Amino acid sequence: MTETDLIPVFDGHNDTLLRLYQSKEADVEKLFIEGTPGGHIDLPRARKGGFAGGMFAIFPPPIEKTKRSAVPPAPSDNEPLPPELPRAEAVTSTIGMASILFRLERAGALTVCRSAGDVREAMAKGSIAAVFHIEGVEAIDPELAMLDVLHAAGLRSLGIVWS
Known part of the structure; x- marks a missing residue:
């Protein structure tokens, strides 16, 4: 029995959905299920x-x-903030990545978990327990209507900023 048989790995953050979204492949489910030569998490490497x-x-x-210059700025230098991302672009990418998450679930590659009980159940069944997590609130409107929709879809973790 290996150590990974005794201690399950639960990752606090992964960029899998971004990488699949940026791949522009029509069949991202296949990419995830069959694996890729590099990149982030895919099903074969996750199992292994x-x-x-x-x-x-x-x-x-x-x-x-x-x-930017290869030489980092001196601590006293002030670098301007990047331009604000238009909300429409943030909504498009957020919905696009959420769609990939649910497509992976429909393909049987993982289970989207909405509670701690769901996480335990998925792990007991040998399914990858995926918690829908958003970093940055660029896609969320001031009235919080998008937050209501995302929560209804399964969002269970939100970090207001990312770096």
Whole structure:
């Protein structure tokens, strides 16, 4: 018996959904289920590594940064903030990644968990326990209507910022 048989791995953050979203592949389920040569989590490597589940992070891809100097700025230098991401772009990418999460669930690759009991049940059945997690609130409107919709869809963790 290996150590991963005794101690399940639960990841506090992964970029799997962003990587699948950015792949622009039509069949992201196949990419995840059959595996890829590199990148983040896929089903074959998850099984091999004892990955039991994690926080599947959804966040808008960062705006392209201008090329910066290879020399980091001195601590006294102030770098301007990047431009604000238009909310429509944030909504599009957030919904796109959430869609991938639910497509993976429909394909039987993982279980979207809405409670601690769901996490325990998924792990007991040998299914990857996926917690729908958002980092950054760019897609959420001031009236919080989008938050209501995302919660109804399964959102259970929210970090107001990301770096």
